[in-house]
Amino acid sequence: MAEFDIQAYKNAKINVVVDIIKTKNEVMDGDVAGAIESAVDLIEDMLDSALEGVKDKNEADRALKNLGKKSLGFMFKGSIFAIDNIFGQLNLSDTKPNDTGSSIEGIDKDDDKNLYRVVDKNELVYFFKNATGFVVDAAIGVFGGVAGKVSSLFFSAKDMFVKNHLIEINYFDKKTDILKEKKFVVYNAGDYESILSSNWSKINSYMNDSNIDRVILARDKNDAEIVFYKNYDKDNTSYLNTFEFRSYDGEKGSLIPFLKRIDYPNDSKEELHVVFGKGDAHKVLVNYFGNFGNNASRVLDDVDYSGKIQEKIMIKEAAKYALKNLKGYVLADHKHETEYDNIKFYSDRHLNTRKEFLKMSLLKEMGERDYTNANSPYYLDTKSNKMVGKSTANSGGLFEINRDANIFVSGNYTLDQSIRYGNKVDINVFGYSNNDSINIKSSNNVYVEGGLGSDTITTGSGNDTIYTNADIKDKFDEEKENTTNTVNAGDGNNTINGSKAKDIVTTGKDNDTIVTKAG
Structure with a gap:
């Protein structure tokens, strides 16, 4: 009986995978050789561990069967694909990455793009599971930094089931390699209040980064639900600091969790806009939800304005409306309010009590305070x-x-x-x-x-x-x-x-x- 050639056995398994990789040359940024080299290294490591001590082909086949299905994922700037069951009957799954919310959304692959995509290497397991239906055991691609050398890694999925876990996608400028857009996909997501309470510091840091043009948020499916733009352009008009709510769960579900965590519009960062669905951009004149309701302390100063600066007059009108109707924010197209036109007609006791009522009403609406016991005001x-x-x-x-x-x-x-x-x-x-x-x-x-x-x-x-x-x-x-x-x-x-x-x-x-x- 001929001696079992274990290396030939390994090579046969590897070559089947290599042949599939060669068919994907066009989406591998011209570095199919680098992808093959990385794949061979990964598969050899798996085989060496699984086949140690086997004496013949039957033992080798049983060892790989006992190993279970192993999957190998590939992520390059053009696409995501994965080879499932690399030691058995191979299956190939591929998909185009989901870029909704980014500036390359909807651009065909043949068109020139100003940005390229990089996914955090520690989070790729989510994308393979979401795109191909299964979790890969290892991955090959260009990730973890700027474009360049093909690299490979093994995965651990144990951290992917944490509530509101952030998956990050970075979009870099092709010419400068500067990060320009950031996308967060929230795995095992709750509502936006729970998402932001856990992750606001990180998300807000990118919103305030002078180099970042937009920040995108999505839950589970990784379709964009909320996009923050430094400049939102529509109909030849640019709107500063705009939240676009592509999916809207109402004020409490979508809008208020963001408004309460920012402090603008104000004197240093005056403008704020919101877009609902595919509608127009609406200017937010006042945001008394801001700073977790502390912005409500401004309302009497806003109402008391008596000058002729048009922007301040608009804020005064919005503040009147907010104070009378106990509203946490007011858009530029709000209804006119006749009360509080001249606050000298109201006592200090009335005004201060109403201001406190506004603040407490907003805290209640935000879920920041419990006013349901007998000792509440x-x-x-x-x-x-x-x-x-x-x-x-x-x-x-x-x-x-x-x-x-x-x-x-x-x-x-x-x-x-x-x-x-x-x-x-x-x-x-x-x-x-x-x-x-x-x-x-x-x-x-x-x-x-x-x-x-x-x-x-x-x-x-x-x-x-x-x-x-x-x-x-x-x-x-x-x-x-x-x-x-x-x-x-x-x-x-x-x-x-x-x-x-x-x-x-x-x-x-x-x-x-x-x-x-x-x-």
């Missing part, structure tokens, strides 16, 4: 029905609020008798420029500013302070003489401050102070 806007805080049931079946209540009224508001306020809780009520009816028959101390319009204000037995308009200087009181306010103050030591309108005041027993103006 309580805010209510009766027009929008937006609320911060929560009333909790006590042993008597009533609902009790244990912190000061701040209620902004547009129209009619009557205290729900099923709600009881804690003994140390004050109730603050602020009206707007409507004809409001405010009815709060509570033993707590009540503070009311009715605002403009003919208001009817009724309170209970606490020591109440009532302004038929607002706690402002007389010169800013714009109540008209043909306006009539009616106050029905209950028992307690009440202070009623009239306005320039006609005020009709009725009080209960105890000591009351009534301050009148021209009305």
Whole structure:
């Protein structure tokens, strides 16, 4: 019997793979010889380990069968392909890399591209699994840096199942080898809030890199969902700092997780734009979600602008809209808001309480604070029905609020008798420029500013302070003489401050102070 030629056996296995590689010469950047050399080295290593000590072909065949399927992947700038089961019945799978979101998206391979693609060598296992349906055991290609020498590596897939694991693709300038675009594919992805909470520092560093033109984000499938452009060009117009939401999960799912983590637009980085689907670019005038809600502290300064710079006037109008409607961001095409046109018509107490309401409302919307316990501050806007805080049931079946209540009224508001306020809780009520009816028959101390319009204000037995308009200087009181306010103050030591309108005041027993103006 002839002696078993193990080297010839190995060569036969290797040559089958080599013949397949030769058919892919056109996509290997002209270095098929380098790819073959790397493949031979890898396969020889596998065979040497698997066939150690075998005495004949039958033992060799059993050894390779016991080894199981082994797959070899190839990644070059033109394509991804893989050879499955290299020691058995070979299968060839290939695909074009997914460049959605990058500037070479949709460009045919024969066209000139300004960029070339490089994938982090430690993350290639994901791409072979995603593109070809299986995880390769080893890979050959040009990766891990600029174009050049063909290299090879073995894979470990153990880290690929971590939640929100980032796979990185780099796009380099062909002439300068400078990184110009960055794509992140999130493997085993959660929602964007969880993705960014884990990876924002890295993603944001590329968004702020002066050399980077765009940053692309995708989940699992590696189709682009969100693209950030330093300059977004459309219809011969360039828009700075633009987030393009190709896939949109609503404000909470897509937009807010980004807005809360940036601080612009502001004086140093003024512009911010958003694009939804295939629509137009919209300018974001104010972003009060920014800095995790801390940008909301700017709102009164923005509203108070009285100059003639058009950009500042636009910001003022947006800030008015945000403050009245409790919005975290406002686009340039927002609806006009008449309230807060001149903040001198509103008391400092009203303005600061509303600003705090805005900030807490945004923190609640962002999921940054839990305002659902009895010790949370309580805010209510009766027009929008937006609320911060929560009333909790006590042993008597009533609902009790244990912190000061701040209620902004547009129209009619009557205290729900099923709600009881804690003994140390004050109730603050602020009206707007409507004809409001405010009815709060509570033993707590009540503070009311009715605002403009003919208001009817009724309170209970606490020591109440009532302004038929607002706690402002007389010169800013714009109540008209043909306006009539009616106050029905209950028992307690009440202070009623009239306005320039006609005020009709009725009080209960105890000591009351009534301050009148021209009305």
